Amino acid sequence: MMAVQDWPLPVSGFFGLLGIEEATFFLSGESTNSVTAGGEVIVHRRGTRLWQGEVVLGKSEPEAIAAQDTLIESLLEPGASFMVYDRRQPAPQDPAYPAGINWSAQSVTIQSLTPGNRELSLQGLPPNFTLRRGQKIGFQYLASPVRFAIHRIMNATVSADGTGATAPFEVTPFLRPGVVVGASVILDRPQLRAKLLSFKPGPGRSSLTQGGSFTWQQTLGGGV
Structure with missing residues (x-):
């Protein structure tokens, strides 16, 4: 049945x-x-x-x-x-990693949130990896029901340091109440x-x- x-x-x-x-x-x-x-x-x-x-x-x-x-x-x-x-946009890649990145093997999370709900930083990226304007990140927040967020990167480039952490960068739309530090971040075709x-x-x-x-x-x- x-x-x-x-x-x-x-x-x-x-x-x-x-x-x-x-x-x-x-x-x-x-x-x-x-x-x-x-x-x-x-x-x-x-x-x-x-x-x-x-x-x-x-x-x-x-x-x-x-x-x-x-x-x-x-x-x-x-x-x-x-x-x-968004089926038009593949997962982010970087010429510094010619073999590509297996994002399912990366544990990317929100490292910090900046007052104003417009900026956040990430950790867990490949070392020195560069994200670019227009690429999307996604994550879940709150519960009952769980919300699914997708945000576009506004900065021209966002580069991780040698540990895989970024400085704060701007996203659109604004971050909504309930987003928390430590939330898992999806970069390979995030869903909503x-x-x-x-x-x-x-x-x-x-x-x-x-x-x-x-x-x-x-x-x-x-x-x-």
């Missing part, structure tokens, strides 16, 4: 099974603007900034598309969620929990069916 599905669906149970043709992964604005009588533009934050994206699926046999659509449609249920990552926002099924064409598309947004809630 098949077990009832638990949320969030792991990458191996949904996102990794999809025949993805195109995908985006970006940070929402979540703000509005107003202009004063003096001509000053004021930005008003409407809520926390969350990652979001759109996935366009490729064409395939009708039965394969039907199986794919079934998984997608199940995620329109209230409380449903799934794990997602997402909610399906919309789904547009693809039309059938002769013996093949277009896969359609869907949009998603990060959720910090636990669901059902």
Whole structure:
């Protein structure tokens, strides 16, 4: 007997099974603007900034598309969620390590947090390894439910010293309350929990069916 599905669906149970043709992964604005009588533009934050994206699926046999659509449609249920990552961006590498880095063998953690929720430092990187602007780091924080955070590096370069520790560097979005020193950090395609926002099924064409598309947004809630 098949077990009832638990949320969030792991990458191996949904996102990794999809025949993805195109995908985006970006940070929402979540703000509005107003202009004063003096001509000053004021930005008003409407809520926390969350990652979001759109996935366009490729064409395939009708039965394969039907199986794919079934998984997608199940995620329109209230409380449903799934794990997602930015498939466009591989794990960070450094020319100083031509053989590459096996990140699963590295124990990278948050070394320090700077007041202001904009900077942190890491430890456990390969000695003298350099991270670069735009690369992503991820970690978990809080409990019941656990939150999954992904942050982009803002500094042009972030270099570890000979022990694998970095100086504080800036990330976006801002760090949220609940992040703690010592948290394990993921650098190889970090994942977050997402909610399906919309789904547009693809039309059938002769013996093949277009896969359609869907949009998603990060959720910090636990669901059902």
